Amino acid sequence: VDRRIIDMLLYAKExxxxxxxxxxxxxxxxxxxxxxxxxxGMDNPTEASLPPMNKLLSxxxxxxxxxxxxxxxxxxxxxxxPLMKLDVGAIAKGYATERVALHLxxxxxxxxxxxxxxNVRTIGAKADGDNWTIGIENPDSEEYLAYLSLNGQSxxxxxSYQRFYYVDGKAYHHIIHPDTLMPAENFTSxxxxxxxxxxxxxxxxALFCLSYEQGKTxxxxxxxxxxxxxxxxxxxxxxxxxxxx
Numbered sequence: 572v573d574r575r576i577i578d579m580l581l582y583a584k585e586x587x588x589x590x591x592x593x594x595x596x597x598x599x600x601x602x603x604x605x606x607x608x609x610x611x612g613m614d615n616p617t618e619a620s621l622p623p624m625n626k627l628l629s630x631x632x633x634x635x636x637x638x639x640x641x642x643x644x645x646x647x648x649x650x651x652x653p654l655m656k657l658d659v660g661a662i663a664k665g666y667a668t669e670r671v672a673l674h675l676x677x678x679x680x681x682x683x684x685x686x687x688x689x690n691v692r693t694i695g696a697k698a699d700g701d702n703w704t705i706g707i708e709n710p711d712s713e714e715y716l717a718y719l720s721l722n723g724q725s726x727x728x729x730x731s732y733q734r735f736y737y738v739d740g741k742a743y744h745h746i747i748h749p750d751t752l753m754p755a756e757n758f759t760s761x762x763x764x765x766x767x768x769x770x771x772x773x774x775x776x777a778l779f780c781l782s783y784e785q786g787k788t789x790x791x792x793x794x795x796x797x798x799x800x801x802x803x804x805x806x807x808x809x810x811x812x813x814x815x816x
Contacts, residue, residue, distance in 0.1 A: 572648050579659070579666050580641060580648060586662060586773035587636050590789065593777040595749055597639060599656025600630035605747055612736035619738045627752040634749070665727055665772025668692050672725075672768065689733070692725040692768045707762050707799070716807065717799060719764060719816045727771035729779045730760035748780045755780040758800050764816050765796035774798070783808065 583596045604622045612619030633654040640649040650657070668685055672692045675683060681695030684703060693703045702722045706715035710732035719726055731744040731754070748755040761779045763771040770793075778786035778798055790798045790810045797813040 572646055574646055575670070577641060577643060577646055577648070579663065580639065580657075581643075582666060582769060583659060583662050583773075584636060584639075584641075586770070586777075590773065590777035592636075593749060593780050594661055594773045595634060595636055596657050596659050596662065597634045597636040597655060598747070598749060599658035600633045600654060601627055601749075601752055602658045602660070602747060603656055604630055605745065609734070609736045609743070609745065612738065616737065619736055621738055621743065624752070631752055661776040662769060662773050664688075665690050665725070666769035669725070669768040689729070690725070690727045690768060690772060691721075693721045693723055696722045707760075710759060711805070716760075716801060717762075721764070721816065724764055724766055724816070725768035725771045726762060726764050727768065727775045728760055728762040729775035731755075731779075732759065746776060746779050757782060757802070759803055759805075760801045761786070762799045763790075763796060764798075764813070765793070767795075770796065 586594045604626060608620060608622045633652050635652065638650060638652040638655055639657065640651055664687055668687050668690055669692065672685060672694055675694055682698045683694040685692040691705050696702055702720040705719045705721055705726055707717045707719070707726070707728060709716045710730060729746060731746065735742045735744040744754045746755050747753065758779055761775050763775045765771045774790070774796060778790065781789065783800055786798065786800065787810060790796055797816065798810045799813055800808045
């Protein structure tokens with residue numbers, strides 16, 4: 572495996588440990604089931620259904636990240652469980668965005684923004700020295716939920732309103748809780764501001780699945796990360812340092 576992929580998988584394992592297993596790239600067997608059912612439901616709404624829980628539980632038996640064995644010296648990755656699948660959707664985009672940002676910074680680039688759909692990474696300030704103003708989308712209106720003033724930071728949002736399908740009139744989105752094996756239902760969106768876009772990607776997914784209390788406890792242990800939670804009824808709460816942005 573390419574060394575850059577090895578590095579990403581090692582970082583994903585760090586994020587697994589940081590989030591106490593909530594952000595788990597070894598959930599591929601479960602997520603692929605949801606993906607297949609979601610695709611059918613979007614293409615043929617009259618045939619939309621949920622993955623049977625017995626299938627989800629069976630797939631969940633093959634989500635042990637310790638069975639992803641990485642040999643750094645030989646650059647190999649072995650899945651010792653043949654039914655295990657990796658799904659890096661919760662981290663790959665942010666991780667890749669950060670790699671691009673670091674490459675540009677090493678080249679001396681400033682005054683630049685990478686916008687990668689739900690993931691924005693600023694590189695320095697604007698040419699005139701002002702900070703970048705980044706808006707966080709409100710899924711229910713054309714107004715923004717918040718405006719952030721950034722200089723070198725990243726903002727990542729995970730939400731229930733972008734990838735979903737309907738079954739019997741209820742929407743089921745793509746962010747699956749590792750314990751319930753069902754879409755997490757605490758929030759409409761969670762946004763993270765931090766220096767590292769890969770960290771932001773992992774944390775936005777993890778905090779979307781955790782309760783507010785659990786997420787607040789986690790985010791307050793990370794010195795350069797802040798969060799904004801939006802509940803289904805539109806209530807907005809923030810971590811202690813969010814106001815700085």
